[in-house]
Every structure is written in structure tokens, then in C-alpha cells.
Amino acid sequence: MPQNSFGGKLLEFPDIAVDKFNVDAKIFLLSHCHSDHLVGLANKSFQSTVYCSELTKQIFSLDNRNAPWLRYLRGIAFNSPFSIILNDKKVVLTLISAYHCPGSAMFLVESEEKNVLFTGDIRAETWWTMGLKKNMYLFPYTCGFKSLDCIYLDTTFGYRREPYIEIPPNTDGIAAAIKMLSLYPTDDPDIEFFFADHTLGFEQAWSMIVSSLGGSMHMSNRILQRSVVVSKNPNCETYESVLGHFDTNGGQKFHACEEGFCSQKVKFPVRIKQCINLNVIDFVGCLLPVDMKTLTDKGKQGIQVVDYTTKGNAIVRYRGRTWIQVNNELLPSEIKLVFSRHSSYSECKEFVKTFNPVSVYPCVTSKGTWENGFVMSRLFKDVCVSGGIENFAFDVINCATHGIPISPIMVRPVKTINRWDLQDCENELRFVAKY
Ligand SMILES: [Zn+2]
Ligand SMILES: [Zn+2]
Incomplete structure (x- = not known):
């Protein structure tokens, strides 16, 4: 930037x-x-x-x-x-x-x-x-x-x-991320979600995503302290209900903690990364779920199982990326958040x-x-x-x-x-x- x-x-x-x-x-x-x-x-x-x-x-x-x-x-x-x-x-x-x-x-x-x-x-x-x-x-x-x-x-x-690029409204980007996140199973403790961007200003996206999905949020001390100050201010009160509630809210587990703070301990960490300058061709090509029914036999041969979660979902490599196989779909380990x-x-x-x-x-x-x-x-x-x-x-x-x-x-x-x-x-x- x-x-x-x-x-x-x-x-x-x-x-x-x-x-x-x-x-x-x-x-x-x-x-x-x-x-x-x-x-x-x-x-x-x-x-x-x-x-x-x-x-x-x-x-x-x-x-x-x-x-x-x-x-x-x-x-x-x-x-x-x-x-x-x-x-x-x-x-x-x-x-x-x-x-x-x-x-x-x-x-x-x-x-x-x-x-x-x-x-x-x-x-x-x-x-x-x-x-x-x-x-x-x-x-x-x-x-x-x-x-x-x-x-x-x-x-x-x-x-x-x-x-100069046009940028979709932030609520559209947040809604797209929520739609994507809702595809992941909520009962698999080996899948957790990590917000990769921690700059002041992402609180709106965090709150909307976590509260829409009924998830819970973990923050490192520095970010938690900042969020508490922010959520005490007019226009920001809505953040309070989700920020820093990791064990109490249940549902999918989200993190906004500094790089590597928690992610090594998780078998299938899903990164949620801000992006602004993305085109629709790249988006469809590498960041949407892959419906395995649409793959040819040769395409299916390209899928390599590397591990299983305790719930039995396969973690696979495909097209140079890591995915989790849920039913007949491959879900990515990175989700783009279009947010500017x-x-x-x-x-x-x-x-x-x-x-x-x-x-x-x-x-x-x-x-x-x-x-x-x-x-x-x-x-x-x-x-x-x-x-x-x-x-x-x-x-x-x-x-x-x-x-x-x-x-x-x-x-x-x-x-x-x-x-x-x-x-x-x-x-x-x-x-x-x-x-
Ligand atoms: Zn600024
Ligand atoms: Zn964490």
C-alpha cells in the first residue's frame, strides 16, 4: 500500500x-x-x-x-x-x-x-x-x-x-466472504479461521463476519486492548459483542492474533486475507470451491490426500494449494476478503x-x-x-x-x-x- x-x-x-x-x-x-x-x-x-x-x-x-x-x-x-x-x-x-x-x-x-x-x-x-x-x-x-x-x-x-479500478462496497466483500465461510463444517475442531490483516480499521469486517456466522473470536493482547477502547466509542459499539469472546460464543473459531500466534497448533488453518485488486478470472480460477463432480478422471488424479482431520475430512493438495475436502467439494485454505x-x-x-x-x-x-x-x-x-x-x-x-x-x-x-x-x-x- x-x-x-x-x-x-x-x-x-x-x-x-x-x-x-x-x-x-x-x-x-x-x-x-x-x-x-x-x-x-x-x-x-x-x-x-x-x-x-x-x-x-x-x-x-x-x-x-x-x-x-x-x-x-x-x-x-x-x-x-x-x-x-x-x-x-x-x-x-x-x-x-x-x-x-x-x-x-x-x-x-x-x-x-x-x-x-x-x-x-x-x-x-x-x-x-x-x-x-x-x-x-x-x-x-x-x-x-x-x-x-x-x-x-x-x-x-x-x-x-x-x-483506475472500481472497488465493490465493503459490505459486498464481507457478504461474499461470509457466504464462502458458511460452506466449512462447524463441527470440525481442526478447522479455524485467521484474519491475516490487523491494522486499525478491520474491526468492521471482523465483527460483521463473526457475528453473522455466530462464531467466536480470539485476539492477541495488543489487538484486544485496542478493540476494547474502540468498541467503547459511538459508531463502534456493535463490535463489542464479538471482539475477544473466544470461548464463550461457540461456533466457528476466528482469530485476529499476530502472525503465527495460534495457527501452528491448528491442523487446517484458513487464512482470510484482504485483497482489493483482484479480477474475476483469477477469483474463479483459484479461490472458489471446486466441485469434484465437475472434474475429469485426470483432474481427480491431481488430488493428493495429505492428512485427515479428527472428524475425518481429508486435507488435500490440488493445483499447488492446500484444500479441505467436504462431501464432494474442495474448500480452499485461503479466502479473499475484498475490503478497502x-x-x-x-x-x-x-x-x-x-x-x-x-x-x-x-x-x-x-x-x-x-x-x-x-x-x-x-x-x-x-x-x-x-x-x-x-x-x-x-x-x-x-x-x-x-x-x-x-x-x-x-x-x-x-x-x-x-x-x-x-x-x-x-x-x-x-x-x-x-x-
Ligand atoms: Zn490510514
Ligand atoms: Zn489466536
Whole structure:
């Protein structure tokens, strides 16, 4: 996953820095507690006030190594504007809850002259973006009464280059995983399930999966401690019923514990791994159950039994992978969870359109993407006040250093692809061959 590469300082408010703490600024803002947004905060020399959400402060405090800096953090409630005086001028800050991970915030920064929105990381699924219209602090901007000079946007999608992929809603990915998991026998104690991703932000997927299947959950101490803090907060209470209940809930056994903590002891561990960039052809080819009735005799010869569970289910090798044979089906030892905490290009565009700002500034960029067409005026001209490249500070800066990308790229419509669509997958091969 690419990292936050934003320089830190807001161009409109050069004394305010966000998610970067080794720069020269008077006020610092922290959008959420992921390591690529904390750069410089734990430097010996850092001694400034940092505004963040209350939950972000609590999560930050869980790591003892952060103790010396905890006193600089001021936890602020969402939707509670507060004023600071910067260079004799009043600046109003409002934290808006962001759909990314527990505690994550967007910052609305307003003054007499300039107004900007800093998104931090966001997954701008349609339901969330539409919900922002109901926020009374954003409403003046979504209804067109006031205008944002800039949206500092989570542009993680950019690193995958064009064509930019569409991403299914998280609940679709979770539902697909649940469907798959429901095929495994519940009465075989040798089968247990391991969530491979432990970053803050997976709690939603864990809770929905475990509670839907009536399973139980084991967590390592570090993750359990974090989950307890998270589940005490508004919007996250539903996590409480499943997190950390391993022996009490019964049913299938799930784990969110650090690598190898429990899995060596289990005869058939099933790994549940996040994936975002998967196409339907690969998905069907290697990750769905195999109906043995559809195999030819030659195909069946490729199945090698390596062990049996105590319940008598065969553990087999087939096509270079390990499977468990249940009745007449082979079930895989790895399940893909299509789940993204960052937005697709289409979602970003919809988000920007909701505000129709003057400009967009990307917070995730990578070397080389500019020449490939990662030009803000190209990507967002239809959803900003005016598409003129001179309005986009990022473009102006990059034009000066690298020059403008070649004209076929600049005039080409921005290409997106739905990898869950067979026709799109085939078209992609042709598109990539062309550019
Ligand atoms: Zn993040
Ligand atoms: Zn465990």
C-alpha cells in the first residue's frame, strides 16, 4: 500500500500542518492513528499542540512508547467547531468523522479569506459521501452557498495507475466472504479461521463476519486492548459483542492474533486475507470451491490426500494449494476478503463533486504517476469550479519541475475498469498493450 506523501503544510494556512510533524508550523492536526500519518510526532524535538479526535488520542495512548508526547495531543469531539488565533487572525477548525478507521477525522479549516477540507484517509463509498450532505458544518459547501478553495484528498487510488479500478462496497466483500465461510463444517475442531490483516480499521469486517456466522473470536493482547477502547466509542459499539469472546460464543473459531500466534497448533488453518485488486478470472480460477463432480478422471488424479482431520475430512493438495475436502467439494485454505479503506478514483470524483471546490490537492502521489496522467486538473476538472490547470497548485508545481505530460495523455478521457466484469478484464489487456 502506498504511503501518505503529503508535505504537511496547507498552502492556504502555512502555519498549519496536517499528518506531518517534522515541519515548521504553529498548529498541528492528526487525522488518524496510522503510522504513515504520524511521521515526526515522536521526535525528541517535537513540542507543539496537536489536535485530533478523542478516539485517535486514546488509540495513540495505547502504545507506551508514545507516552512522552501524549500531553501534546488534544482530543476534540466531532462536529464541534473551535477557534484558534493564528497570526492575529481567527481560524475555525471542525473535525468530521471519516469512514476509514476508528477515530479517523476530516478537518474543515475556515477563515475570513480561505476555506479548505483535509480528508485524511477516506473510503468514500456512496452512502458515506451522501451522508455528508446532512452535516450542518459541511452543508454551506455542499449546497453551494460557500466554496472550498481546496480539498486535500486521499488519492491512494493513483498508485495503481490507469486504468483506475472500481472497488465493490465493503459490505459486498464481507457478504461474499461470509457466504464462502458458511460452506466449512462447524463441527470440525481442526478447522479455524485467521484474519491475516490487523491494522486499525478491520474491526468492521471482523465483527460483521463473526457475528453473522455466530462464531467466536480470539485476539492477541495488543489487538484486544485496542478493540476494547474502540468498541467503547459511538459508531463502534456493535463490535463489542464479538471482539475477544473466544470461548464463550461457540461456533466457528476466528482469530485476529499476530502472525503465527495460534495457527501452528491448528491442523487446517484458513487464512482470510484482504485483497482489493483482484479480477474475476483469477477469483474463479483459484479461490472458489471446486466441485469434484465437475472434474475429469485426470483432474481427480491431481488430488493428493495429505492428512485427515479428527472428524475425518481429508486435507488435500490440488493445483499447488492446500484444500479441505467436504462431501464432494474442495474448500480452499485461503479466502479473499475484498475490503478497502481507501476510495477508488470514481468514488473520489463523486466525493469532490459533492463540494464542487476550486481545487484538489493529492495527499498520495508517487514518482512517475504525474507523467502517466496523474494531473489534478485532468482527473477532477469536471467536478471543480473551473478546470483550468492554473487553479490546481499541485499541477502548477509539477509543471514547473517536470513539465506537462504529453498531449495524448492530457486529452485522453480518464480510464476506469471494473475487474469484476469479464468484458472489462479482456478490454484491459488491450488497453495496457496500447499504453
Ligand atoms: Zn490510514
Ligand atoms: Zn489466536
